[in-house]
Each structure stands twice: as structure tokens, then as C-alpha cells.
Amino acid sequence: SQQGEEDPQALSIQEGENATMNCSYKTSINNLQWYRQNSGRGLVHLILIRSNEREKHSGRLRVTLDTSKKSSSLLITASRAADTASYFCATDTNTPLVFGKGTRLSVIA
Amino acid sequence: NAGVTQTPKFQVLKTGQSMTLQCAQDMNHEYMSWYRQDPGMGLRLIHYSVGAGITDQGEVPNGYNVSRSTTEDFPLRLLSAAPSQTSVYFCASSYSNEGARDNEKLFFGSGTQLSVL
Numbered sequence: 001s002q003q004g005e006e007d008p009q010a011l012s013i014q015e016g017e018n019a020t021m022n023c024s025y026k027t028s029i030n031n032l033q034w035y036r037q038n039s040g041r042g043l044v045h046l047i048l049i050r051s052n053e054r055e056k057h058s059g060r061l062r063v064t065l066d067t068s069k070k071s072s073s074l075l076i077t078a079s080r081a082a083d084t085a086s087y088f089c090a091t092d093t094n095t096p097l098v099f100g101k102g103t104r105l106s107v108i109a
Numbered sequence: 110n111a112g113v114t115q116t117p118k119f120q121v122l123k124t125g126q127s128m129t130l131q132c133a134q135d136m137n138h139e140y141m142s143w144y145r146q147d148p149g150m151g152l153r154l155i156h157y158s159v160g161a162g163i164t165d166q167g168e169v170p171n172g173y174n175v176s177r178s179t180t181e182d183f184p185l186r187l188l189s190a191a192p193s194q195t196s197v198y199f200c201a202s203s204y205s206n207e208g209a210r211d212n213e214k215l216f217f218g219s220g221t222q223l224s225v226l
Contacts, residue, residue: 033214042113042199042217043152088151090215096142096167097215101151 004032004072004089004100012106019076021103023089032065032072033090033097043088046074081109110135115200115218122190122225130185130221132200138216140205141183145169145196146220152199158183159205190225197222
């Protein structure tokens with residue numbers, strides 16, 4: 001099944017730095033969503049970007065979408081220790097959301 | 110609103126036993142789904158429902174049954190548990206607007222950690 005693939009698999013940064021993670025997918029989408037999962041918890045929706053949008057902001061989050069390259073990036077600015085979590089992209093075609101395997105972000109204080 | 114509630118949080122089964130994982134939502138969402146999460150595999154869709162009385166299979170449906178008799182509840186049944194079903198199970202729901210092509214964002218429960226010995 002079509003699936004987003006996050007890159008890198010793991011990322012470790014210092015508090016205050018920016019974190020960038022990428023998602024690539026295979027077929028045309030209606031929208032792409034990013035979710036966060038703290039250890040031992042369920043996923044929480046962060047942001048949705050539609051196929052006709054190129055960039056979207058929400059607080060310290062910035063998401064870009066390049067449909068020609070079939071890729072998206074999630075930027076977290078001025079990271080905090082509380083941002084330590086796994087981040088997943090999910091692609092919406094005309095079927096239920098399909099999730100990637102996630103990027104594990106560690107923010108070191 | 111409680112959101113999406115899953116019970117139990119933890120469960121240990123012996124091979125061959127059956128059980129039901131419960132999922133309830135109080136947001137009047139039409140769409141509900143079950144995922145399993147395994148290390149290195151991400152989330153994989155087991156079954157989903159677009160409304161009461163309607164269910165469909167996802168990517169990994171074998172060994173699981175679902176039913177949707179009400180809008181609020183979407184139980185997942187393991188018919189004869191196997192060690193390969195050891196996983197963390199998540200229920201998720203969303204509002205689906207008939208005619209809209211885009212999925213709305215998913216609301217997740219806190220998960221059920223299942224071990225099959």
C-alpha cells in the first residue's frame with residue numbers, strides 16, 4: 001500500500017536548535033498530515049496541508065509540501081525538551097490514512 | 110468530552126484465547142478505525158468503519174473481527190490470539206463529511222498494549 005516514508009529515522013538535537021524531518025510518498029494525495037506521539041501515548045494531530053497548499057504554519061511548526069517531488073517537510077523551530085517524541089506523516093488519498101514509520105526526535109536540554 | 114476511550118490499557122493472553130478490545134468515542138464521529146503499532150513498522154490499519162453498520166478491511170485484517178452497531182462504539186475482536194498479535198493497538202476516529210474527499214484529522218485513543226504468550 002502507498003505509504004509515506006519519513007527521513008531521518010532518528011534525530012538528536014540540542015534545545016534551541018531547529019529540527020527538520022522529511023516525508024516522501026508515492027502517489028497523488030488529497031492532503032498530508034503530521035502527527036506527534038509521545039512515548040507510551042496515542043498520536044496527536046499537529047497540522048494538515050492540502051495538495052493545493054505549499055506552506056503552512058502553526059506556532060513553532062512549519063510544514064511545506066512539494067507535490068512535484070512528492071515530498072513534505074516538518075520544521076520545528078527553537079526546539080524544547082518537551083518536543084521529544086516520534087513524528088509521523090500520514091497521506092490521504094481516497095482511502096483511509098496511511099502512516100509512515102516515523103522520525104524519532106530527541107531534544108537534549 | 111472524553112474523546113476516544115480504549116479499554117483495557119494492558120492485557121496478557123495465552124495463545125488461542127479470544128478477547129475484545131473496546132473503543133468508544135463521544136464526538137459523534139462517523140469514521141472509526143483500528144491500527145496496530147509494532148517497532149519499526151509504524152502504524153498499520155486493521156479495520157475501519159465509515160458509519161454504523163458499515164465496516165471494511167485495512168492492510169492487516171487477518172485474525173481480527175469488528176462490528177459497528179452504534180456510532181459511538183467500535184470493538185475489535187481477536188478470535189484466537191497468536192503471538193504475532195502482540196502489539197500496541199490504537200483506535201482512532203474522525204468526522205467525515207459525506208461528499209468531502211479529504212479525510213479529516215484523526216483523534217486517537219491512548220492505546221492497548223497486548224501481549225500474547
